[in-house]
Each structure stands twice: as structure tokens, then as C-alpha cells.
Amino acid sequence: KRHLLSIDDLGVDDITTLFTTAAEMHDVQHREVKKLPALRGRTVINLFFEDSTRTRSSFELAGKWLSADTINITGKGSSTSKGESLRDTVMTIASMGVDALVMRHSASGAALQVSQWVDAAVINAGDGTHEHPTQALLDAYTLTRRLGTLEDKHVVIAGDLTHSRVFRSNVKCLAKLGARVTVVAPPTLMPSGVGTWSASQGFATSYDLDEVLPTADAVMMLRVQKERMSGGFFPSPREYTVGYGLTRDRLRVLGPDVPICHPGPMNRGLEIAADAADAAQSAILEQVSAGVAIRMSVLYHLLAGEAS
Numbered sequence: 001k002r003h004l005l006s007i008d009d010l011g012v013d014d015i016t017t018l019f020t021t022a023a024e025m026h027d028v029q030h031r032e033v034k035k036l037p038a039l040r041g042r043t044v045i046n047l048f049f050e051d052s053t054r055t056r057s058s059f060e061l062a063g064k065w066l067s068a069d070t071i072n073i074t075g076k077g078s079s080t081s082k083g084e085s086l087r088d089t090v091m092t093i094a095s096m097g098v099d100a101l102v103m104r105h106s107a108s109g110a111a112l113q114v115s116q117w118v119d120a121a122v123i124n125a126g127d128g129t130h131e132h133p134t135q136a137l138l139d140a141y142t143l144t145r146r147l148g149t150l151e152d153k154h155v156v157i158a159g160d161l162t163h164s165r166v167f168r169s170n171v172k173c174l175a176k177l178g179a180r181v182t183v184v185a186p187p188t189l190m191p192s193g194v195g196t197w198s199a200s201q202g203f204a205t206s207y208d209l210d211e212v213l214p215t216a217d218a219v220m221m222l223r224v225q226k227e228r229m230s231g232g233f234f235p236s237p238r239e240y241t242v243g244y245g246l247t248r249d250r251l252r253v254l255g256p257d258v259p260i261c262h263p264g265p266m267n268r269g270l271e272i273a274a275d276a277a278d279a280a281q282s283a284i285l286e287q288v289s290a291g292v293a294i295r296m297s298v299l300y301h302l303l304a305g306e307a308s
Ligand code: CP
Pocket: 051, 052, 053, 054, 055, 056, 126, 135, 263, 264, 265
């Protein structure tokens, strides 16, 4: 059985196939009756040990609209709060006869670890600072719909890169689709060792948002993840916005057709101004909508035709 743990699991042809199916699922999303029978009899468990609004609800809708039985389990409401280990929790759920586990966990590598324990397909819905592959797929899908193709398009990804699994999945996915990517962060939020990594993955790095914005074909702002900063947040929120926020002034530098993306949740007024988040060129709610279509596509390709 196949899993989706990382963008590394996908070739360009796989991504193209997922996008083609997602476009069909997008049409289903906008029908009056959204149900397809494709996954009738399949069971999908959403196992979320970290909070989520978009990813969890879109996976649940995706499963339901494909007629799978879906169940949500969260860390707070489960027996992990009584001290049950991840392995015991996962093996207990797997013993019930599930077909897919959609998993979010604060530990990088948790989804890979779980995939080695269970027979069910494992989908990584975010593991620590490692990867969030379905987010990258929905981001690239949204940008492809806006820009036609990502080949040679300049995508600027700016924000708290140190703590961002979205950035790590996105640079891989965008590179596979031919985009030129520049990542921007203050020195304190630029991951250590990024120089070596950027050379191997083919993306550029910068500490100067104002230098790169004028050539951007698309902009992706990332959330400052204060909850992962035990040592405090430096620069200060005010300095961050002045240096790295998509402010009203920076919005004017962008062409009117340059999509503005943010995976959410947003810190309005910190990394993105309301004028930018709510601008006509904002793609943020399109990303959310695409999230359901992409997750329907992923569930379909992993589970349809598999014996349960
Ligand atoms: N983008 C994203 O993963 O959002 P949630 O944390 O709300 O799922």
C-alpha cells in the first residue's frame, strides 16, 4: 500500500495526475449533490495530535464526499491524554480495520514512523517542522490555476521559515513543477544549513523582501509560529512587520494579477496586512477550496481500487 509522507514520494507525473483528478473533484465540490461513491466501504481516520481547522475539516469533507466513513480523533480527546503512547494509540486504531490514517503530529518523522507500524495508507497532514505535502499540493494547484503554468514563474515565499513545514514541502513541489523560488526571512528565522539545501533543491534565499517582490509572479506569506518559539520571538513583532510583512505599501509593488497566498491561519497585522489578505488578487480562500479537491484526489488515488 502506498503512503503520502513527503513530496519526495511524488514524481512530476504523479503531481499532474493528482491535479487532473483534483480539477474533476473541484467540479464535484460545486455540484448541488457532492457525493461520489468512489470510496464506499473505505474507512479514513483523521488522527490529529496538533490543532487544525483547514486540514482536518477538508480531509473529513473529502472523505465524506467520496462516501468513505471518516472519524476524527484528536490528542486532547483521546487516551493519549492519559499517557498512552503513540504506538499503542495507532495500533489500537489500526486494529479496528481502517484503510487510511491521516496524521498530524508535532514530531518531525512521526508519519513515517507510523507508516512502518500499520498496513493502512498513511497521509502526512503535517509532522513537526518536516513536511505538509497536501498543503504544498493545494498551493501549487491554486497557483497553476491562476498562472496557467508554473514553468519559470518566480514564486516568493516569505516568513518564519525555521518552523515551517509548508515551506519545506513547497520548495520541493514548486521545483518539480519548474518554478523559480526565492525564500525570504530575517536571519533569526532562516533555517540553519539552508545554503547547502537551497543549492541542492535549486531555490534562492534572501533577507530582503523589498528586493525580490518586484519580480514576483506569486507571493506566499507564512505564519510566524510563536507557539514553536520557546526562546521568544526576535525581531519584535513591529520590526518583523516593517522588514518582512506584506504591508499596504508592499502590496502596491505587486502587479494586480500577482496571487497572494497564505496557508493559514494568518496573523493579520503581523506577516500580512488586512489590505493584502482581502485584496482582489488574494488567493487565500481559493487555497482553502482547493484543499478539499486536492485531498479528495489524494484519498481517491491512494484508496480507490484497494481491497479493504
Ligand atoms: N494550513 C494549515 O495546515 O491549516 P490548519 O492548521 O488550520 O490545518
